[in-house]
Amino acid sequence: MSEAKQDAVVGRGMDRVDGRLKVTGMAPFTAEHKLPRLAQAVMVQSTIPKGKIAAIDTAAAAGMPGVRLVLTHRNALRLPKPKPPDAKDQPPPVKLNLLQDDVVNYNGQPIAVVVADTLEQAQAAARRVKVRYAPATGAQAALLDFRQAARHPHRPKDQPDRPNDSNRGNVAAGLKGAAATVDAVYTTPLENHNPMEPHATIAAWDGDSLTLYDSTQNVSGVKKSAARTFGIAPAQVRVICPFVGGGFGSKGTAWSHVMLAALAARQAGCPVKLALERTQMFAPVGARPMTEQHVQLGAAADGALAAVRHASLSSSAVQDEFVEPCTLLTRMLYQAAHAQTSQRLAVLNLGVPTYMRAPGESSGSFALESALDELAYSLKMDPLALRLRNYAESDPDKHLPWSGKALRECYRDAAARFGWSRRNPEARSMRAGEQLVGWGMATATYPANRQPAKASATLLADGTAVVRSGTHDLGTGTYTVMSQVAADALGLAVDKVRFELGDTTLPEAPVSGGSMSVASVGPAVQAACMAVRAKAIALAVADRDSPLYGADPAAVTVTQGWLAQGDGKRDVVAAVIARHGGQPLQADSQSAPGDEKKQYSMHSFGAVFVEVLVDPELGTIRVPRVVGAYHVGTVLNAKTAHSQLIGGVVWGLGMGLMEASELDPPSGRVVNANLADYHVPVNADIGEIDVSVVDVPDLTFNPLGARGIGEIGIVGVAAALANAVYHATGRRVRKLPVRLDDLI
CATH class of the missing domain: 3.30.365.10 (Aldehyde oxidase/xanthine dehydrogenase, molybdopterin binding domain)
Incomplete structure (x- = not known):
């Protein structure tokens, strides 16, 4: 790595600002949030790849100690027909399995949710749910063989700026006249994400407002998906995710278990936690395709x-x-x-x-x-x-x-x-x-x-700053690198900056996927910090009690919390704010790609x-x-x-x-x-x-x-x-x- 500039923290090989929280076990991951009256949920999955649920017997499960609810397609709340997703949603939402019918489309599909006082009770009851299927047979049987499906390839819809086909020149003629050729077929298998932290969601309702603690790469996307699923306004949904224990793409989408947790919480009348078991990571939350x-x-x-x-x-x-x-x-x-x-x-x-x-x-x-x-x-x-x-x-x-x-x-x-x-x-x-x-x-x-992103920056009376954006840290270092960007833009030491993320109450940021968090959120953070820095300079040069009174704002620099100009005159940012009533200075910013x-x-x-x-x-x-x-x-x-x-x-x-x-x-x-x-x-x-x-x-x-x-x-x-x-x-x-x- 190249050596960073001496007066900048961007580029330096800094330790993670959240490292101590993680190594001491103080970083709160999704399944660790504690809520009053929190119940535990376990998802029951289909054991056939295609067909219908002919019968489902929940009597034994419902009668077990501690069980509060056994949710199936027979008693699940009927959800409104979802509105078409916004074309700007990235990634686009997937179709969910939310116990609205008896149809089975794949082995491992969620078909029931058991809610109980403890995880052990929910697991025991889930094992007592008895299901009889009517498997699809004959010409309608499940298609599971890749080679057989390849005989009838499907042409997908073109994505914006990413057509499925491309063609330039005349390939047949080019191959015919070549001195050397290669003609080969290469194959790759189905692969599954296996982050250390499995998918998990805690759902809590307050009237018609929903709070979700979700292990996600896309708090804003989960918010939109929940609002669409339950037919409520996005303002009625809050999604919180301060730490993600790995995602690798699988947590960029709001999968069925997220909405099932919310559905179960609504019908059980209490907050519900639904954490997937390791084996449940291999069907209902995506995979790399063959x-x-x-x-x-x-x-x-x-x-x-x-x-x-x-x-x-x-x-x-x-x-x-x-x-x-x-x-x-x-x-x-x-x-x-x-x-x-x-x-x-x-x-x-x-x-x-x-x-x-x-x-x-x-x-x-x-x-x-x-x-x-x-x-x-x-x-x-x-x-x-x-x-x-x-x-x-x-x-x-x-x-x-x-x-x-x-x-x-x-x-x-x-x-x-x-x-x-x-x-x-x-x-x-x-x-x-x-x-x-x-x-x-x-x-x-x-x-x-790169996608549009927003950020806010606040300079406090004690000379520290709080910078906020609704992005995510998947273990990649977002807390740290955004603190570095903010510190350089503000002219503060990194330990004087607190960066907050992972909450839909913060300025909106895009999904943390496609290698675009730094590219999208970084410029927004930089712009917000430069704007609030400019406010501090403006206060100082207009302040008769400041050594910088009357100075050209463009000539004032900010380093380690000091405002200074070339003649040696300087003032402390915290002192400037204090002389103006101690009210924090705040600025918002949005950064977006143009026509580049x-x-x-x-x-x-x-x-x-x-x-x-x-x-x-x-x-x-x-x-x-x-x-x-x-x-x-x-x-x-x-x-x-x-x-x-x-x-x-x-x-x-x-x-x-x-x-x-x-x-x-x-x-x-x-x-x-x-x-x-x-x-x-x-x-x-x-x-x-x-x-x-x-x-x-x-x-x-x-x-x-x-x-x-x-x-x-x-x-x-x-x-x-x-x-x-x-x-x-x-x-x-x-x-x-x-x-x-x-x-x-």
């Missing part, structure tokens, strides 16, 4: 890409549509005169998929970057040289210049630190003792996203290099080191940024080697729905991870020059790993995860 991606590449003898075709088929759900945008990076990453992409859906009786860290780019980069590696071998060309040969100086899809692109620097920096020049290009040519050594690389990219995206294409970029050791007899794969370099604009906190990038790389290794949700074919239920059988990396799996950033601000994108970094770290890692496995073994694996049985 993909099958057909990639065709054609290139001239010198490596220049003549044609690219990328057709992606991803799994979706009968209940609602979700598109995994795997081809978006293919459209813009490399220069090619002829390119064609498409996205289609294989509709299944599974829970609705959703966004998962680097949605689209994670899965799409595996296919594209693996195919590039195959093309390099066909051309007998260095994989890095091939990418440089096809370096896009501007966006070939949108025909726009980049707002900022330092990918060449990323390639150069990461390759040098990795030692790429020492690589023997022949497969199976490098060894460390008896182990086969493989070196692979890939390109990373992720769009620079009509003028520029905005993306972050990176390069990742992976080394693997493969046992030639056992097929086991170890990853001793990963080197990455990234261009993500201004880095607000060197320490949290480093942590985010390393975390993305670790997840990429998990995606490459371990993660897969295994479906039971007859029932459509995930059989490894726990953290014992759903494998994720642990410390022993991870070697050295060496990441760096090319610290060049992107001031075209926003006033801070900062893009988000939550997702780019995972992009390209699985492909680089698979490419390294090929270099080590000579065996090309086109599916994820890569396992030892693929190599034996």
Whole structure:
């Protein structure tokens, strides 16, 4: 990380301001909030993938000690028909299962909620709910086979600014005239989010007003969804979420359990807590969909890409549509005169998929970057040289210049630190003792996203400040980096700033997803703080008792709580406020993107290099080191940024080697729905991870020059790993995860 300016806190590698609360157990996560008369709820799920509930017997459950309510489709409050969602809602709301009918669309669908005095009582009663189904059969039977669904692909609706198809030039002609071609299919499995904190909601009604404590990445979105669900005004809903124990995309949506908690609270007449069990995280709260991606590449003898075709088929759900945008990076990453992409859906009786860290780019980069590696071998060309040969100086899809692109620097920096020049290009040519050594690389990219956001800043009489925005901290460091942005703008020390978030009573901010919290909220925080700082300066220069009386406001600086001008005269901010009655100074601000995206294409970029050791007899794969370099604009906190990038790389290794949700074919239920059988990396799996950033601000994108970094770290890692496995073994694996049985 680059060294921060001496007089600024933005960029420095600061410890988290909320770190002490977390390590001492004082940070309140959703399920830990305490309310009077709080009851516990447990969700009962379907055990068939499609059909109807023929009968549901709740008598035994309702008669058990402590049980207050057993909620089913037979006695649940009839909810108003929801109004169509606002087209501006991001992410768009999904269709919910709120016990309004007897229809079952997937295994794991909520079909009942048991409310009791204690969690143990609710769990025991939930086990006594007896359900008899009428499963769909014959031609109407559940569709659970991806290959079968692929025979009838569904064309989804185009999203704004993200059409499902793209076409430039003549791909068929480009492929026909190519000196070398690749034609291959790459597949990725169903994967599930597994944050340490499972989804949880506490719901409490006060008349017709609803308060929700929810583990969410989108307090404003949950508020809108609750208002729509219950037919009340948004002003009657408050959503609170000061801390999130991980989300990774799954908590960007208001899922059924959130509204079921509110429904149960209304009918039970008391606050209700509904926390999902680990096994319940594998159906009703989204997943990364399965993909099958057909990639065709054609290139001239010198490596220049003549044609690219990328057709992606991803799994979706009968209940609602979700598109995994795997081809978006293919459209813009490399220069090619002829390119064609498409996205289609294989509709299944599974829970609705959703966004998962680097949605689209994670899965799409595996296919594209693996195919590039195959093309390099066909051309007998260095994989890095091939990418440089096809370096896009501007966006070939949108025909726009980049707002900022330092990918060449990323390639150069990461390759040098990795030692790429020492690589023997022949497969199976490098060894460390008896182990086969493989070196692979890939390109990373992720769009620079930004949405409107609001913030407020208040300077208090004691010289401290409170800055507020209704954003979120998923463990990514939002409390800390926003405190840094505010401190620099206000001219205060960081410990003099308190940043508040996670509440819909605060100025509205967008969903914390798509790597856009910093990019959206940061400029709003900066603007609010600059506005209140200007108010303090104006007070001082108009104050006859101030040493700065009559000074030019533009010449007054603020540092460590002191107002000063060049001649040495200065005044304390707190003293200025005190002389004017001690009334706090307050300012609000809103920041929003303009027409920049009509003028520029905005993306972050990176390069990742992976080394693997493969046992030639056992097929086991170890990853001793990963080197990455990234261009993500201004880095607000060197320490949290480093942590985010390393975390993305670790997840990429998990995606490459371990993660897969295994479906039971007859029932459509995930059989490894726990953290014992759903494998994720642990410390022993991870070697050295060496990441760096090319610290060049992107001031075209926003006033801070900062893009988000939550997702780019995972992009390209699985492909680089698979490419390294090929270099080590000579065996090309086109599916994820890569396992030892693929190599034996």
